[in-house]
Amino acid sequence: MFIGREKELTLLQQDYIGKAVMVYGKRRVGKTTLIQKALENCQHQTVYYECSKGAMQDNIDGLVRELARVKMLPVPLNFSTLQDVFIYLNALPKKIVVVIDEYPYLKKATDSATVDSIFQNIIDNRLSNIELVLSGSHIGMMKDLLQERNALYGRFAVTIKLNELNYLDAARFYPDRTPYDKVAHYAVFGGSPFVNQALNPAATLRENVISTILNPVSAVYLYASQLLLSDYSVKINAERIFSVIGNGKKRYTEIEDKLDVKKTGNLSKQIKSLTELEIVSRNSPINKIGDNKKATFEINDNLLRFYFTFIYKNASALQVLGAEAFYDEYVAPTLTDFISRRFEGICRDYFSLQVRSGKLKGVRNIGSYYYDDPVHRKNGEFDVTLELADGYAIYEAKYYVQPMTLDEIRREAQQVANIKELVVKQLGFIAINGFVEQEKPYTYLDGNDIFAGM
Known part of the structure; x- marks a missing residue:
């Protein structure tokens, strides 16, 4: 099932003969599916090769076998370098699209800079009748190709970074669920297409x-527990950091x-690696952007967050x-709180x-707003805040089973009014199951509004 990615697909389906294209994103985000979808109606002959973790010559031989399979080569000829392969292909009297997937495996097989230099030479000199697509899942390595110090800097006609599906596109995997259930599933x-394809759209969240994340033989369980960390856990202590962050957002201190680690700077390096790989995000309130003390770290991937909140420390109990x-003992009691934070x-x-x-016009930034309330001796954050030219729009988001009552609305409004420093131009409420009653001058949104773009 191919869902979403309309803009990326249109971009990738354009003709880039004589040029190189880069596609990257974390594992199971749909890169291969997108590329193969783009190749379906390609007017040129195409070949797709996924690199292995073997030696360079093993990958050259593998590419040659695939070229022979799709009849670009009469038989698997002997080539000793990738340059020789592209010299041959470039001499053919037809236009070709060559996809090299999991490019980082090549960089691990030999000197990384050498591999990049090889493809620099190929792109600069051996693509007169070829479109070359380089794809990879190791975000750090792929982003490095875009740096000025790298041999491949400036060599890509277009770069596509594939993120997880947003909540609207992900909900297309379970279109008949209520907004309440759609939020819960997301x-x-x-938003991994791989994960969402494993779901039964007619089944309950439980x-x-x-059947998936609590099933140790399920592909979804393996994705969360092993695949996502396979490239990183050897180098950094990712699992312990994830376990500490869990479902929340934590300051560095x-x-x-x-973790009870000494202040040696090692944790800082580990956190930096995780943020560069986009597994963890560093967030600051929109009114405290430069304040490092207010910055917090969160796990980006919802499924990974679920795994480290409920399963990682309790794996033996699951067995x-x-x-x-x-589920009934460890997940159900706090699942609504978990979902509400994601809401x-x-x-x-x-x-x-x-x-x-x-x-929506006139919005400068979207995030959270940090406040101090000295009168009531409390501080905290308004989690859904829009920065405007002359103030802020504050929205209180509520994942309630029942509609939000007028008393609850008034209490939340008073909490916002207590923050004297805050210039509120608009106050609104987002209740997934609507409202019992509404009163002016507030703005109201419910689950149907949030999912209206489907």
Whole structure:
């Protein structure tokens, strides 16, 4: 099932003969599916080769075998270098699209800079009748190709960074669910097409969780527990950091204290690596952008966040109790709180989509707002905040089973009013199951509004 990616597909389907294209994104985000979809109606002859973790010559031989299979070579000829392969292809009297997937495996097989230099030479001199697509899952290595110091800098006609599907596109995997259930599924499973294809769209959240992420032989469980960390866990202590962050957002000092690590700078390097790989995000309130003390770290991937919140520390209990009893004992009691925190992110994404589509004007930034309330001796954050030219729009997001009451609305409004420093131009409420009653001058959105773009 191919869902979303319309803009990326249109971009990739353009003719880039004589040029190189780069596609990258984390594992299971849909890169290969996107590329193969783009190749379906390609007017040129195409070849797709996924690199292995073997030696360079093994990959050359593998590419040659694939070229022979698709009849670009009469038989598997002997080539000793990649340059020789492209010299041959470049001499053919037809236009060709060559896809080299998992390019970082080549860089691991031999000297990294040498591989980049080889492809620099190929792109500069051997693509007169060839479109070359380089793809990879190791975000750090692929982003390095775009740096000025790299031999491939400036060599790509277009670069496509593939992110997870947003909450609207992910909901197309379970279109008949209520907005309440759509939020729950996205909060747990995220936007990986690979993961969402494993779900039963007619099943309940409990049933889908039990059959996938709580099933140790399921591909979804393996994705969360092993595949996502396979390239990184050897180099950095990612699992312990993820376990500390869990479902929340933690300041650097909180992570440091929880891990009980000495202030040697090693944790800082590990956190930096995780943020560069985009597994963890560093976020600051929009009114405290330069304040490092207010910056927090979160796990980006919803499924990974679920795994490290509920399963990682309790893996032995899962084995002993089985999936159904484990869900009822360890997951169900706090699952609504887990989902509600992700709902705040969905609401921010909603406004971001509104701004990008041109439906919402005058927004300078979207995020959270940090406040101090000395009168009531408390501080905290408003998690859905739009920065405007002359103030802020504050939205309270509520993932309630029942509609939000007028008393609840008034209490939340008073909490915002208590922050004297805050210039509020608009106050709104987002309740997934709507409202019992509404009163002016507030703005109201419910689940149908949030999913209206489907």
